[in-house]
Amino acid sequence: MSGAILEVRHLSKSFGGHEVLRDIDFTVSPGDVTSIIGTSGSGKSTLLRCINLLEIPTSGQILFHGQDVTGKGVNPSRYRSKVGMVFQSFNLFNNMTVLDNCVVGQVKVLKKSRAEARENAMKYLHQVGMAPYINAKPRQISGGQKQRVAIARALAMEPEVLLFDEPTSALDPEMVGEVLSVMRDLANHGMTMLVVTHEMAFARDVSSHVVFMADGVICEQGDPQQVLTHPTQPRTRDFLARFMAQ
């Protein structure tokens, strides 16, 4: 496959004797918004963490522009700086202000000047509507605001792909909207995104590709309309039926 940003090939991951992921295979092309859905414990988050090398895959390959990042001789830090990640629990640096959260990576990792990094950070903080809060510490802002800052922090590194690990699961329903609208905005601007989510409306309306996982394997994947409205697998149908019944 030429032109793909990320290719996951036969990826497996075990914790001890417990196999969490089995033979995962999919491809992300530039501009794709891929939603990964499935029940809790199906390995969605582990998959995302493997892609960012926060977990080391047991076997299989992760190709970034065709190069296997799980192999030896690959600097995981340099790779991670090109693949942004947004966490369920935000993980903003508690010892820094909102602005410094978005500046520190650019200065320390990308070696930009402070002034340049600040200007860049402000651009993304504006985009997520958090520019007025640059002097606040993470503990002083709400969950939805924290997540928007976390998105700005990831964007400020100007990554080629952005991974979202259940970005709205820790938020109350009112704040889910503000984060989702930022994510929609990003998708509209052509950002390549890989989103683990329970927001079916988001998966259906925003993503270009949906992956349904169950018990550590990809059960079904494809066009969102097709997977979400005309699923072929019984597992997918069950999951969606239960989801819609809620």
Next chain:
Amino acid sequence: MDKFIELGQDMAALWMQYWDRYLVGIRSTLILAVAATVIGCLIGLLCGILNTIPYTKNDPLLKRFVLKFIRVIVRIYVEVFRGTPMVLQAVFIYYGLPYFTDQQIMFRGNSGLWLAAIIVVSINTGAYMAESVRGGIISIDPGQTEGAKAIGMTHVQAMTNVILPQAFRNILPQIGNNFIINIKDTSVMFVIGFIEFFGQHRNIVGNNNMYFQSAAIEMIGYLTMTLIASFLLRLLERHLDGSSSYQLVQGDALTMTAGTYNHPSRGTPFDERSTEERERTRQALKHGRNRGER
């Protein structure tokens, strides 16, 4: 009541006669306590950092072996120096080092005495701080490390920029504890002949037998030092915590673009909305928008 008046008079008389010696003692105590606490914290920091370098099964054997070895050494150091009295450690180092090295290493004269005292108290403080620092580092939410790694920071960068500043704030009360303990416990350095506040007291009462009266002066002196120390530490803690409020930054109206706003009081487009708006969003999310709208 009479007893107290008499005690007060005796103390005043003692102070008038020996105030310069008491003050010199206080100065020695404080210099020793500050120096040993600072050096001890650096030792503790080093041990704590070395002790928390992560390794996985996939790392090369040599790296795992070295890290394991370091942990064992630090463990032994902590257990030995935490588990023995500082008085004896002082004797062991001051007299033991010359003994074992055939007088090659000796603590000569006054500067030797200072060196020995600082080494003993520092090593002792370091043993306590090593555990505090380790605890401080592992108490930081692993999410902080992951957040740092996710933007491409190395372990060292994550430690220096994210973890250690937070760990330092958490162990500051411990550092304060050790400083106050050091102010008091440096008094055991009399065993090697180091004259600090308590040492001066021993010399003074040797002349005049006013043992209890001088001890009362010592009590007040030590309490004053420790109270000032804890006050300053509180001040430092509050300074590190920073202000509890923050200033909203009003943007320049001309640079405003979509998605930003000029009136923080009216909320942002992403903030909590009115019920009506919320309902509209909910409907939109439920029924979805046309894909064409993207």
